Amino acid sequence: MRMTSVRVWILAVAVIALAVAAAAQEGYxxxxxxxxxxxxxxQKNDLTVIMKWDGRSVTGLINPGPDxxxxxxxxxxxxxxxxxxxxxxxxxxxxxxxxxxxxxxxxTFEGILQNPVAGNRRLTGTWTRGGEKGTFQLRRL
Amino acid sequence: MRVxxxxxxxxxxxxxxxxxxxxxxxxxxxxxxxxxxxxPPSAPTPRRPDGKPIxxxxxxxxxxxxxxxxxxxxxxxxxxxxxxxxWARAAYDIRQIDQFEPHxxxxxxxxxxxxxxxxxxxxxxxxxxxxxxxxxxxxxxSYRIIFLDGREFPKDIAPxxxxxxxxxxxxDTLVVETRGLNEKFWIDTRGTPHTSQLKMTExxxxxxxxxxxxxxTIDDPGAYTKPWTxxxxxxxxxxxxxLFEYICQQYNQGPEMMLGSQEDIDNTRFFVP
Numbered sequence: 001m002r003m004t005s006v007r008v009w010i011l012a013v014a015v016i017a018l019a020v021a022a023a024a025q026e027g028y029x030x031x032x033x034x035x036x037x038x039x040x041x042x043q044k045n046d047l048t049v050i051m052k053w054d055g056r057s058v059t060g061l062i063n064p065g066p067d068x069x070x071x072x073x074x075x076x077x078x079x080x081x082x083x084x085x086x087x088x089x090x091x092x093x094x095x096x097x098x099x100x101x102x103x104x105x106x107x108t109f110e111g112i113l114q115n116p117v118a119g120n121r122r123l124t125g126t127w128t129r130g131g132e133k134g135t136f137q138l139r140r141l
Numbered sequence: 142m143r144v145x146x147x148x149x150x151x152x153x154x155x156x157x158x159x160x161x162x163x164x165x166x167x168x169x170x171x172x173x174x175x176x177x178x179x180x181p182p183s184a185p186t187p188r189r190p191d192g193k194p195i196x197x198x199x200x201x202x203x204x205x206x207x208x209x210x211x212x213x214x215x216x217x218x219x220x221x222x223x224x225x226x227x228w229a230r231a232a233y234d235i236r237q238i239d240q241f242e243p244h245x246x247x248x249x250x251x252x253x254x255x256x257x258x259x260x261x262x263x264x265x266x267x268x269x270x271x272x273x274x275x276x277x278x279x280x281x282x283s284y285r286i287i288f289l290d291g292r293e294f295p296k297d298i299a300p301x302x303x304x305x306x307x308x309x310x311x312x313d314t315l316v317v318e319t320r321g322l323n324e325k326f327w328i329d330t331r332g333t334p335h336t337s338q339l340k341m342t343e344x345x346x347x348x349x350x351x352x353x354x355x356x357x358t359i360d361d362p363g364a365y366t367k368p369w370t371x372x373x374x375x376x377x378x379x380x381x382x383x384l385f386e387y388i389c390q391q392y393n394q395g396p397e398m399m400l401g402s403q404e405d406i407d408n409t410r411f412f413v414p
Contacts, residue, residue, distance in 0.1 A: 026243065027324035027336035028363060029228060055226075055338060055362035078231045084238070093238040096231035117232040117334070118241055 028053035029098055029116040030076055036138035038109075038127055049138060051102075062104050074102035100125070109136055184350035186313065189268075194313050194347045196273070197264035206261040206278075206382035207353055210374050211253050213331035214357060217372030229334040229364040236332025243326045247389035249283045250326035251303035252319055252341050253357050256376060257330050263384050273308060273315075281389045287317050294320055300337045302326050315345040328359075336363030351378040 034049040051060035051074065058074035077099045084093035098113040100123055111125020124137040187195040198204040215223055225233065236242075244250040255262055258279030265274045271290035277283070285303040298305045298321030305321040319341045328335050339361040346354040353376040360368040 026327070027334070029232070031336075053336065053363060055336075055364075076228060078227055080231070081234055081238070083234065090238050093234075095235045095238050098228070098231065117235050117332075118239075 026117065026119070029113055029121065030058055030074065030100065033141045034123065034138040035141055036123075036136065038107075038136035039134040040132065041134070047136065047138065049102075049104075058102070069105040071102050071104045074100070076100050106130075111136065111138075180351075183352065186347050186349055193310060194315075195266070196315060196345060196347055196353070197266060203381055204263070204383050205378055205380040206263040206384070207256070207376040208261045208379045208382075209257055209259050210376040211256040211329060211355065214253060214329045214333045214359070214371050215331075216374060224366040224369055225334075226364055226366060232334040233332055236327075236334075242330065242332065244280070244330070247281050248326050249281050249302040250277075250328075251285055251301075251322060252343065253328050254326060254330070255280075255285065256355065256374075260385075260387060261379060261382055262376075263382070276384055278384055278387050279389070280387075282387060294318075300324075304341075311344075313346055317343045317345065319343070333359075334364045335359070335361050338363035352376070353378070 030051045031053040032051065034047075034051070036047055037044045038047050039045070047062060048064060049060060049062050049071075050064055051058050051071065058071070058076070060071040060074065061068045062071065063069065079097040079099065081096035082094040084090050098116040099110070100113060101108065101110045103109070107127045107129040109125060109127045111123045114122045114124070120139070122137065122139045125135070127134055127136050187199045189195055220233075223230075244254065255275060255277040258277050260278035262278070263276045265276065266272075266289075267274070271288070273287040273289060275285045275287065277285075283303070285306060287306040287308040289308045291309075292307060294305060294307065300321050300323035302323060302325055304319040304323075306317050306319040308315050308317040310316070320339075322335070322337060322339050322341070324335065324337055327333070328339075328341070339359065342358040342360070344354075344356045348354055355374040355376055356371060358368055358370045359365065
């Protein structure tokens with residue numbers, strides 16, 4: 001009975017994660033399901049983050065399931081880029097930079113999005129909690 | 142090896158640009174009667190017995206389609222006048238640098254993006270079913286349904302590439318509202334951003350036999366601070382144009398170009414982009 005319950009939980013989480021991922025491919029850069037790890041010293045810890053965007057604010061949680069924790073704040077700020085000069089190839093332009101900061105479970109994660117509006121976007125940076133700190137990396141599923 | 146790959150990509154790019162250019166020339170030639178003669182005055186808007194305009198081919202006459210028209214939705218307006226949210230403007234700017242459009246990877250691309258394929262679109266109204274189908278040649282052999290039976294939107298619409306479209310007539314204009322769009326495609330070729338909160342209203346007016354006027358209102362609180370409406374686009378009738386079998390996944394001649402300016406695709410992710 002106990003194992004059945006665990007399997008149902010795992011299945012439910014997988015279905016939710018897939019549904020969120022399927023619904024968010026090209027839209028708001030943070031929306032969707034992210035998977036990766038954060039490091040504490042030499043130890044690496046799995047990290048799953050689900051974020052939603054309602055047009056005004058980001059909400060979400062980490063590690064969906066019985067041990068989930070809500071994201072208490074999430075902010076994305078942008079450093080403007082620069083378009084390519086006339087006559088240059090478009091790829092000569094400088095893309096904007098998307099900075100992300102979110103707080104969950106007492107930790108503050110700060111990072112930069114790579115490929116922020118493409119399907120294979122990633123978020124890498126550092127986390128802090130009191131005197132603790134480490135790195136993290138996430139990729140959007 | 143890398144140089145050879147680049148040469149091949151450039152060669153294919155040149156072929157595609159030439160093909161698109163020729164299609165454009167062919168468009169202009171078709172519109173101008175393939176010569177220097179000015180285009181003769183267009184016949185009036187074709188109508189059904191009940192007086193409603195016919196947006197597709199006229200029964201009893203050769204089939205035809207609408208040539209490609211819309212490329213980028215911001216039209217006759219400054220980019221700064223579009224009420225982008227900051228992230229959406231940044232997304233738009235990135236897409237001008239790295240044009241990595243899902244349509245080039247054979248993703249079905251709905252609403253306004255349908256009218257930007259070089260092979261045009263065909264409108265097929267089926268009065269008995271109270272539906273219209275819009276078929277865009279040049280995509281993954283797909284079509285869009287517009288319900289004309291007066292129905293309401295379902296409460297929970299599963300987001301899709303074409304969304305859920307309901308049409309109604311306002312005078313001679315077909316007004317089509319679409320909801321339930323996913324985020325897997327761009328709504329124009331330049332990457333004007335949207336989210337799954339998008340509600341799009343399109344207005345189709347066939348002002349004469351050869352002209353379809355097209356205006357779009359974008360209402361997407363996930364990407365814009367308020368709704369905005371494009372300038373007017375004009376689609377041109379191409380008599381004799383007939384749908385042909387085009388399956389993007391099969392006939393795409395430049396698969397390397399699907400990567401845009403990126404050099405590789407991350408194959409470790411679960412979903413193929």
